Amino acid sequence: MKTDNEAITACRAGDKEMYRVLVERYKTRAYYAALMYTHNRDDALDLSQEAFYRAYKALDSFDNSRKFYTWFYRILKNICINFVTRKRTHNQVSADDENRPELVSSGLNPEEILERSEQSELLWQAINQLKEKDREIIILKEFQEMSYREIAEVLNIPQGSVMSRLYNARQRLLKEVEYLNDEY
Amino acid sequence: MMSTKLTCKEVRINMMGLLDNEISEEQKAALLGHIESCPSCQKMYNDFRTLKKDTQEMKFKKLPEIYWDDYWTQVYNRMERGFSWILISIGVMILLVYGGYEVTRDFFLDPQKPLLLKIGVGAFTAGIIVLFVSVLREKLMIRKIDKYRSVER
Ligand SMILES: [Zn+2]
Numbered sequence: 546m547k548t549d550n551e552a553i554t555a556c557r558a559g560d561k562e563m564y565r566v567l568v569e570r571y572k573t574r575a576y577y578a579a580l581m582y583t584h585n586r587d588d589a590l591d592l593s594q595e596a597f598y599r600a601y602k603a604l605d606s607f608d609n610s611r612k613f614y615t616w617f618y619r620i621l622k623n624i625c626i627n628f629v630t631r632k633r634t635h636n637q638v639s640a641d642d643e644n645r646p647e648l649v650s651s652g653l654n655p656e657e658i659l660e661r662s663e664q665s666e667l668l669w670q671a672i673n674q675l676k677e678k679d680r681e682i683i684i685l686k687e688f689q690e691m692s693y694r695e696i697a698e699v700l701n702i703p704q705g706s707v708m709s710r711l712y713n714a715r716q717r718l719l720k721e722v723e724y725l726n727d728e729y
Numbered sequence: 730m731m732s733t734k735l736t737c738k739e740v741r742i743n744m745m746g747l748l749d750n751e752i753s754e755e756q757k758a759a760l761l762g763h764i765e766s767c768p769s770c771q772k773m774y775n776d777f778r779t780l781k782k783d784t785q786e787m788k789f790k791k792l793p794e795i796y797w798d799d800y801w802t803q804v805y806n807r808m809e810r811g812f813s814w815i816l817i818s819i820g821v822m823i824l825l826v827y828g829g830y831e832v833t834r835d836f837f838l839d840p841q842k843p844l845l846l847k848i849g850v851g852a853f854t855a856g857i858i859v860l861f862v863s864v865l866r867e868k869l870m871i872r873k874i875d876k877y878r879s880v881e882r
Contacts, residue, residue: 561805561808564804564805564808565801565805568800568801568804569800569801572797572800572801573797576792577789580789586790586792590792590796590800590803594800594803594804594807595807597804597807598804598807598808598811601804601808602811657790658789658790659787659788659789659790660788660789660790662786662787662788664783664786665783665786665787665788668783668784668787669787683784686749687781687784687785692751693746693749693751707745708742708743708745708746708751709742711745711749712741712742712744712745715745715777715780718780719776719777719780722780
């Protein structure tokens with residue numbers, strides 16, 4: 546199996562088929578990352594594929610000393626944010642929507658995204674109530690399964706501040722869960 | 730660094746490294762030592778552990794295999810399409826410029842008309858053509874996204 550960098554070098558030399566190595570390797574993570582923004586299967590597929598295409602076009606600007614996925618993730622994130630913002634301004638924004646994080650698609654669609662489980666649905670709701678900064682770092686750690694080094698790369702912050710950012714985010718998530726638990 | 734006494738605040742932040750397995754054995758031992766002897770940090774640690782466990786147990790719906798099988802083809806098609814867009818755009822522009830010239834040929838060949846006017850009209854027409862092609866392209870791209878949007882809800 547080719548490494549990421551070997552595949553990238555081959556792509557730059559014009560071997561399009563070699564891009565497949567990267568797409569097959571990261572498509573699952575890319576899809577779920579997009580799903581965290583779109584909350585909708587078809588959009589997540591479309592946007593993650595679009596991100597692979599744009600990353601391919603931008604491959605010449607990729608710095609080999611970095612990791613492909615963290616670089617790719619930033620491209621994907623931009624596409625998702627643009628999509629969601631456009632969709633939000635397009636749709637009518639109700640008063641209730643005002644309290645929701647700005648960068649997430651307004652419908653939570655737990656039934657389309659999660660296997661049925663009360664605990665999971667509650668947690669899904671709690672995560673999506675968080676401010677974008679908190680929500681994102683939790684997703685990167687728990688669902689994208691990134692290491693602290695990778696998180697630091699994606700968020701462009703020093704590795705030393707990953708722990709305190711995570712601490713704050715998790716603490717607020719705990720509060721959110723507690724609050725929702727009391728409500729039901 | 731770890732030999733000095735840790736404050737509760739430091740312990741709680743470093744607890745993340747413990748949960749995510751990102752710290753050394755030595756650091757682990759120091760943290761666990763504090764956690765065992767400090768009830769409020771202990772409670773916090775247990776809460777965080779439960780939270781992490783619950784998050785990891787969240788099951789996302791799997792995408793049917795067929796989407797995964799088709800995934801690469803979809804990306805590849807976009808890669809191909811990107812190139813064909815460039816060719817189409819260039820082609821359309823050449824055809825329009827050529828057609829435009831044919832239609833206005835008499836105007837351009839008329840020696841009575843000043844050169845400056847000819848340059849002006851030429852630049853104006855070329856601008857309109859480029860604009861037309863790029864707007865057309867954008868409209869087609871947006872329609873693709875709208876297709877999904879209308880299916881939702
Ligand atoms: Zn303590």
